[in-house]
Every structure is written in structure tokens, then in C-alpha cells.
Amino acid sequence: MSEELILKVKQMIIDSLRIEDMAPDEIETDAPLFGEGLGLDSIDALQLVVAMEKEFGVSVPDAATGTKVFASVRSMAEYVVEHGK
């Protein structure tokens, strides 16, 4: 997994969720994004679905897939590698 992609995913999260006062390196690569960690919810998840499609051209078809994909920054990056065009 390239550090460049990890960084791009973190920046996408910050931009799409309008997280203020946070730099990409403040998001832990393996920390959970929902519940603990960034404390994201279902509204955020749909925003990330749209951002993933726009930024990386990958589709997250349903919430079950989303739960796995949005588990952490690393799992998001892995999904991009596996499903990216």
C-alpha cells in the first residue's frame, strides 16, 4: 500500500466531511472511523461513498460493503486498489 494513496484517502475524508482543524497525518491509518476514532455515522458514510466515486472512481454499492470499506483508512485504500479503474 503506497503512502501516497493513504495520504490521498485521508485528504479526501477531511475535504468531503469538511473536518476543520485536522491535518491528514492526524488521522490514524488503522483506527476505526466509525463509533470511536473520528466518530462518523451513516450520514458521513453516504458522503464518503460519493467522494470515493468522485475521487477514485470506485463504487461502494451498499451499507454492508461500506461497513467493511470504511472500517479504517487502510481498508479504504485497499478497496481503491482492488476496485479502482
Place this chain on the structure above:
Amino acid sequence: MICHMFPGQPVVWGAAFQDDDSFRRIAETCCAMTGFDPQTGVSRNPALTETVKLQLFGICYSIFKSEQLASRNPPPDLLAEHSMGIYGALAAGGVLTADEAIEITFRGGMLMAETFSSDAYALGCFIGLTIPQVESIARNNSVYIANYNTSRHVLLAGIASGIESAKSEAEAAGVFSAKQFQADAPLHTPLMGEITADLWIILADYHFNEPSIPLMGHIDQQFLTAATIPEFICSELNMPVYWDKTYHALRKHGVERFIEVGFGQSLAKFNRWIDSES
């Protein structure tokens, strides 16, 4: 321009209760009036339902946040509200005192709980389907759209069994997220007409001042006045919340910054979604 926006009641308990002297004072007022302490979550009033407790926590939290903002910043240019957020907005705009806003929330909440106690009601939070899809699902299951929050975020209300079957249909249609929450009453649906006469009797006990800050209503995006507020409070329970239209109207009025004055960040997240589609 800055707008303070007041969210509706939380649907679930969130983070720890506020450990703050200002919140303590508001909580003590609430506790003396209702038997429920929103700081500890402890109730000595067995008649209070979970929904009424959430409503009381929501109004107390909004008043707390509003007072905090007022102590540090100039007043906002506009106020906006979503559902039960009307009571926090009325307190912020000087239409009612904070104590009166808590009291009306309590009396209105109890009225709803008592009136609709014979059936089980629920709310359904659906994320991801289009409005026409959710409207069709609502019709098929004899429930109603209670909140049009964005093009993809909708709240349904109605009989619990109807919400449950609507949730199943939405899941089959590929909804991204569908969650069901217990509720005392079918808020923002025509079924609420049953309490209108009794709610008017409650409202007659209060004097409504003119808002000191313009307050936009979520039904038709008009600014509320002392004369129209009681009618609005009764009508809004029978009609959906149109947050997407309200947000666009506030933008047209020149609002550039929105501050959510309540528990959570749901309105800010709806705004973010609406902006992303513009």
C-alpha cells in the same frame, strides 16, 4: 450573515451528559419542573417516556449551547429550526423564556405520549434512496414522510409495524442505511391532528413575544411572528419538515455561516450534503 440553527430532538442518547455549571443550572430547572434531570439522565417521574426524556434533553442542551454562544459572541443574524428545535429557537429569540420553552416541551411531549399511548409508533431514518423511491415505499406501507432533510436523507413516521415493513422494502430496494427508532407519536404526519385542540389549550397559557432575531419556519420558509408562532407550532406537527428548502432559503437570504445549536451535528451534515449537490 450567521444563522443559529436548532435541531430537533435527538433520537438516541449520545455522549456523556454535560458536566458544566451552566448546564447544571438548566438541568435543575428542568428537574424541578418535570422530575427529569438531563445532566444525569435520572428521572423521578415514572410517567415520563424515553421520548419525552430525549425531548427534554434536547431542549436543555440547545438552551445551554445558545447561552454559551451568547456569552462569547454577538447575536446571530437569523435563527432557523428543525422540528422540536422550534422551542430552543423561541428561547434564543426571546419569544419565550428558557423556562417556558422547557415547560412547553414537557407539556407538549406528555400530551403526545398520552394521546397516542394505545398504539406503538416509530420513526424510520432512511439514507441513500431518492425522494420518489421513499415516497413510494411510504405509500405502500401506510406511513408518512416526516422530514425531507436532503435529496437522500428522509425520516418516516407512523405505526411501528408500518415503519418496519417500509424498512424491509427499502432494504430490498438497496437503501444505504435504514434505522428504526421508537417514538411516542407519529410526528409530522396528519395523524397528529388528534392533539391540535389540546395543544392550543396549552399554548394559550403563554405570551409569545416578537422574535428579537428573525426566525425562519421550516414549513414554508417564512419568517415567524408573535401572531403566527402558535399556529406554526400546531401545524408543524401535522406536516413534514422541509429542511432542504429551508437551507436553500437561508442561503438566498445571505447566510454564509451556520452554527448548530443543539446536540449532535445532523443539520450541519445535511447542509454539507446539500452543498455537495449544488
